[in-house]
Amino acid sequence: MKKTISIIALGIVATVFISAVLSSSEWGERDDDERYEKYHESEDHEYGSSRGGWLESGADVRAVGNETYQGECGGCHFAYQPGLLPGEDWERIMTSLDEHYGDDASLDETEAYEIRVYLLENAADQASLSRARAFSAGSVTGAGLPRITNTAYFRREHTEIPARFVRGNADVGSFSNCQACHLNADAGIFNEHQVVIPGVGRWDD
Ligand code: HEC
Ligand code: HEC
Incomplete structure (x- = not known):
């Protein structure tokens, strides 16, 4: 008992x-x-207020806010926001500008210094916005230069898109052309609901 x-x-x-x-x-x-x-909420308040109409959608990564960077690094391709790669990867890119993915993107010392500081201070591993945090894991390339398009997060988000919409599409060409599909890429908005693939249409997942 x-x-x-x-x-x-x-x-x-x-x-x-x-x-x-x-x-x-x-x-x-x-x-x-x-x-x-x-x-x-506080993010939207802080970043959305200066962007008026995009208040509701909010930015995924902080928009480019440095004119030297915009001018020098946005001439040949989309000016990738610093929040798309961690500092370590930007550092590697900035120390090999003379051999930049098959191009020479060399800068004078003053500009290179300003851009390097800007990139490192705003890199994915320093950012608070959630998608920039996701990019902070960095690029998975071994020996070659780091690529945003090679980060684990980028790959995961783009696996469902068939090659004929990208390489086989003269209006896109490669995944590196973010702004070809992401209508508001310039504002740092990569929201999947604001994607239109040229010649294909709005992305409806
Ligand atoms: C002279 C032209 C030129 C200039 C200037 C230039 N780039 Fe590039 N960049 C390229 C080319 C070409 C590629 C490879 C594009 C491709 O493979 O589709 C590239 C690729 C990149 C990539 C990889 C994109 C991906 O696929 O994920 C990054 C990041 C990048 N550049 C950053 C920069 C930065 C930072 C600067 C300024 C310091 C800069 N670029 C200036 C030509 C240039
Ligand atoms: C061929 C068109 C295309 C290009 C080029 C492209 N994307 Fe995308 N991206 C998409 C589509 C479509 C989705 C939504 C995928 C899904 O949800 O299945 C997406 C999703 C994303 C997401 C996740 C968004 C979310 O709401 O979760 C991010 C972040 C992103 N892309 C960033 C980029 C960046 C940065 C670049 C350039 C380096 C780029 N994309 C280039 C089509 C593209």
Whole structure:
């Protein structure tokens, strides 16, 4: 009889303990969600206000805010936002501008210094916006130069897009042309609901 009672008692204690753990973790999650929402609201406030109409959608990475960078690094291709690669990768790109993906993109020392500082201060691993954080894992290339299009996050987001829409599409050519499909890439908006693939149309997942 004593034994049975202690088993029952043990059972009750265990039940109380388990439900306490379960409910505490439930609360834990809710707290996280709330923190996440607050965090995003403040982001919209901070970045969205200067962009008027795009307040609702919000930026995924911070728009380019340096004229030297825009001019020098946006001449041959889209001016990739610093938040699309971690600092380590930008550093590698900036120390080999004379052999830049088969091109010579050399700069004078003053400009190179300004751009390097701008990139490092705003790199993906320094950013707070959620998608920039996702890019901070960096590029998976071995020996070659780092590429945004080779980051694990980029690949994961673009696996469903057939090659005929990209390489086989004269209006796109390569995944490196972000702005060909992402209508508001300039504003740092890469939202999948604002994608139109030229000659194909709006992306409807
Ligand atoms: C003279 C032309 C030229 C200039 C100037 C130039 N680039 Fe490039 N860049 C290229 C070419 C060509 C590629 C390869 C594009 C491709 O493979 O489609 C490239 C690729 C890149 C990529 C990889 C894109 C990907 O596929 O993920 C990054 C990042 C990049 N450039 C950054 C920069 C930065 C930063 C600067 C300024 C310091 C700069 N570029 C200036 C020609 C240039
Ligand atoms: C051929 C058109 C095309 C090009 C070029 C392209 N993208 Fe995309 N991208 C898409 C499509 C389509 C999606 C949505 C994919 C899905 O949800 O299945 C997407 C999704 C994304 C996402 C995730 C968005 C979300 O809402 O989760 C990011 C971030 C992104 N692209 C960044 C880039 C960057 C940076 C570049 C240039 C280096 C680029 N893309 C080039 C078509 C393109």
